[in-house]
Amino acid sequence: MFSTSVSRRLGSALAVTIAVALGATACGGTTKDSASNDGGSPAVGKADPNAATKKGLSIAFLPKQVNNPYFTTADNGGKKVVEGLGSTYKEVGTSSGTDTAGQVSYVNTLTQQQANAIAVSAQDPGALCTALKQAMKNGVSVVTYDSDTNKDCRQVFVSPASAEDLGRTQVQLLAKQIGGKGEIAILSAAQTATNQNAWIDFMKDELEKPEYKDIKLVKVAYGDDDAQKSFQQTQGLLQEYPALKGIISPTTVGIKAAAQYLAGSKYKGKVKLTGLGTPNDMRAYVKNGTVEAFELWDPAVLGGIAAHAAVALESGQISGAEGETLKAGDLGTFTLGKEGVISPGEPTVFDVKNIDKFNF
Template sequence: MHKPSLRRTGVALAAVTSLALAATACGGTTKKDVANESGGKAAAAGTADPDAATKKGLTVGFLPKQVNNPYFTTADKGGEKALAELGSSYKEVGPSSATDTSGQVSYVNTLTQQQVDAMAVSAQDPGALCTALKQAMSNGVKVVTYDSDTKPDCRDAFVSQASAEDLGRTEVQLLAGQIGYKGEIAILSAAQTATNQNTWIGYMKDELKDPKYKDMKLVEIAYGNDDAQQSFQQTQGLLQEHPDLKGIISPTTVGIKAAAQYLSGSKYKGKVKLTGLGTPNDMRKYVKNGTVEAFELWDPAKLGDLAARTAVALASGQITGKEGETFKAGSTSYTIGKDGVISLGKPTVFDARNIDRFDF
């Protein structure tokens, strides 16, 4: 039997500061540790040449949080396809658990030893990879983070799936509309250390401070660790512990699917609203059977595509990761923002009217 007392670690979660992902100290220094004045991140040596030729024959390693996670499979296939189009090679390594931070460190070291030209990493922890990533950078490896960032000075650029603020606020807005801006709500997150999850939750909390949400109350944050069974059990525990719960936000594709699975077979179906971040293929049947009204996400294949193209642009010298630099990825031009952040774009809302137009 799942014991709710063992999972209430999220209730007292401290307020997450806006985009302050530096929760853990970075050890070690390298020649790339000197921050540039405009962005505060370690820029690669030299000056960007936007007209430089795109190098071919590069090797780019992808290191997701979890290799058997359907979301990362889709994202990394997008990266693989982009690299093939650019004439470079793709390789994927990574842990089978979404909480194996030490495993991620060892894979960074492996890619560095294999002398890849660049790596695209989805960080499980904001600071745990820093020493290894800085060592990679000092050895000439270009480092891109995607989906979940590390500290700005531990990589060259971060490809963000969407504005963190947009994601956090819109999830609250979606749920509020579904419950009439009234009632108790909960959040079902992934790992407690996940940088992207915590940043989004910080914006959710800030959004809830708006007077229009005065009749809504966040009663708990639970953690399913991006594990389907744990997330299913966490959903069950939330509903048992909070009988008046009106809605759940799950900003994780594994979590929202598991929560929908539980709700769809329970007395809470259609009564407790569920939204968050999910894939259309995972959520289609739950939208069609009335368990979920609407949820959102970006296209993970496009995220992987942009991560790969960013890595190649860095390795080709077309960008260094400095704020204000521009480059073209496919048919779209991107401008690098503060701290080397590159935003994919706004999330897409999926509901019964449009979900069949998407296949991922």
């Protein structure tokens, strides 16, 4: 989930998800003294933007998937901020992007360990709610980043960009590449991923516009953020739809796997591919002509803002209420939107002209 321009904030680095896990109530765990109300979140209106920043906090990052390059970059951005603010950082998580039970287990464990705050990228919109509510009841501040859970199961959500911007711009990119006509497909992550589904809804809405009357969406396939499955899904799409002109893959794992397949096939340069990817993953495919252009935001900025939000919640500087201001150091100053959402900015488009300017 971004309000200064990304490119301006990073100077030259930029780079997307919403979905989380359903779970059991956290067992054990002593209630911290900082627990406030029944939901565990600070009471609206009690925040003091001038309160001192607390140090010595324990801040945990729980990504959708550890050892995923995108989340490694995001979480390292969080680590830099947490340690720079004088607190302790750790990352926990599963090696699978669809292990919702595993995410629930980690939330329960962190609650028992009395972590001060958790920053989580949810695998499923509702699956983590019970565990996260128990965490907040025990005084743990909860921030979601990249992929949200239900709004009452966290205090702040740091969004990669607006779902509408991401959905519509990916269609616009592909439409330009295929000359505004032909069959296209979408290669998504998990079928339950809220961010993916929100983007796809806006893609479909964009395709209803008159200028796309000659473009037909033939299928939405799911690779579950698994490289091998995404590769196979790409192969399957091209076998099922031999006239396919383009693929949108709004997932960093999916777009890389699709590019790998296309690069070694007769479809290279003929079937266009765009979506959300990291420059380091996609550089070779842009340079060899497999991919013309794709987009993303900088995941390190996303993780950094999530870390600032977690510390600010624990310090009482924000509560998650609409209209509050989050001061995020050199990343910028952000106003919390409706339901506690922070949006850093619009995605950046990467192509052969600019891709070497970025390193993530």
